[in-house]
Amino acid sequence: MSPALFDGTTAEDEYYLPRQLSKEVYEARIKIHRSEYITERDFVTIKSMGMEAVRIPVPYFIFGDREPFIGCIEELDKAFNWAETYGLQVLIDLHTAPLSQNGFDNGGISGVCKWAKHPEEVEFVLTVLERLAKRYGTRKGLWGIEVLNEPITENMWKTMNVQERYPAVEPELAEGSGPVTIEFLKEFYKAAYERIRAHMPEEKYFVIHDGFELKAWKGFMQEAKYKNVVLDTHQYLMVAEANGCEQTIEAYVNYIREHFQKDIEEMEEYFPVICGEWCLFNSLACGWDTKGGQSVLNGLDGEVKSAVTAEEKKQIYEAVAKAQLEAWNSGSGYFYWSYKLLTDTVNTSGWIGWDSWDLGRCVDFGWFPRA
Known part of the structure; x- marks a missing residue:
């Protein structure tokens, strides 16, 4: 999204960036990037485009408790203040998980997809969601919380040919990588619902990603106790x-x-369906x-x-x-990916x-x- 951030390194994801730069240089780059990439003016611009909401991707280390990464909760606080000032809603999107849920570069570590196989990391992600709900659950600007971005299931794992498209820097770290099962996701989403709803009112939306299998979710979470569950699907012409x-x-x-x-x-019979990512x-x-x-x-x-x-x-x-x-x-609507790309075409x-x-x-x- 911002290639200059990676200048002078061979890093292609956020996992390796702090491992190739000194602590001081890494911190300086990240802080400058965060202060300049999205500002108050961008929220004014988004509103002027006629948009109603922003989907904000956040990492699992947002609270600053996973070294060597730097937390960014203050940036999300600012974004909420801007959104509420200019009449926009916020969908918080947990975009990455430790050891990755998809193996994509935007999943934080290319070629590695092992998060779902580590119960302690699954639990950690649940605690992050819980803390986000506790902090923002009653904010006027909150539209909802998306549990996890693009957990990859078997068909898309094959279609994307993930480990060739995103070769792992350390093959030994990638050993054991593979797709996430729909069965695992269903249990994870149910657990996340309980954690999030404890702090987020029912009128706010609980958003699940389809794992690139839109029609696999018929009948899921249809019981009366599940309120305002939204199904997110990502549809790209390149796919x-x-x-x-x-x-x-x-x-x-x-x-x-x-x-x-x-x-x-077809799926609107079961959930409000949003296209949470697409582009031209x-x-x-x-x-x-x-x-x-x-x-x-x-x-x-x-x-x-x-x-x-x-x-x-x-x-x-x-x-x-x-x-x-x-x-x-x-x-039931859409979010464009992305609002901004700092590439000199x-x-x-x-x-x-x-x-x-x-x-x-x-x-x-x-x-x-x-x-």
Whole structure:
């Protein structure tokens, strides 16, 4: 999200960043990043776009009790104050777990996925959720708490080819990694509900991620004691491509309607369904096959220029934006991933098309409709 943070290191995730920098340099970089990346002005901008809520990813070390990482609870306090001042709601999203729940770089440690196999770390995550609920449960600005971002189940583990796509720096640390089971997730979500609801009123939302298996949750948590449970699904066109979707506007739109929208409508019978992550990114607008967004250049050598004109790109993005928004609105709403991406797509080779991950740019370029 902010590549400059990793300058001078080979780290590709937050686990290795403090292990490659001195304590002083690491702390200075993190503190500067947190003070500058998202500020009060951003909340004003988000409100001006017509948005109603922000989904804020937080790490398991948010309370500062997992060295060598630095806690960030004060930043979340500030975000709540800004949100409440400007009339926005906050969905707190626990984005990482110790030893990772998915093996993605954004899961904190690439190529490692062992959190669910360590009961003491599962318990630690439950205590983090409990503390978050205790601190923010009655805040006016709280929309809800999302228990855990993108725990990966078997099918997506295979589709993403996680350990090749995100090779582990220390293979021995990655030994024993594998997908999380739906059965484990169901028990974990029930336990989390009890911990969170003890401090968060029933009118606030309890959000579970589908583990990339949207239709596997029929009948789950339907008992009367479970109040305001929301199902979060993440739908990206690059995954549609990985699943065989042709790279044309017509194919994208058809896939969105026949898969994303129909599945959401089907699951709305059981839960309010939100698309908690999506964006406009697709290979057609990049001008080449990105192999499901697998890498920036995907083996292409040298300077790469897009074969797509600015006008063609706008047409592609407008079409997929319209279709996706219709799909998400057939459910209970959406959050765009992400509001901001600090990547220079002009001067850094290979990043053509990646500005579509940045909502601010999408709005400014006219790719995304203003509310």
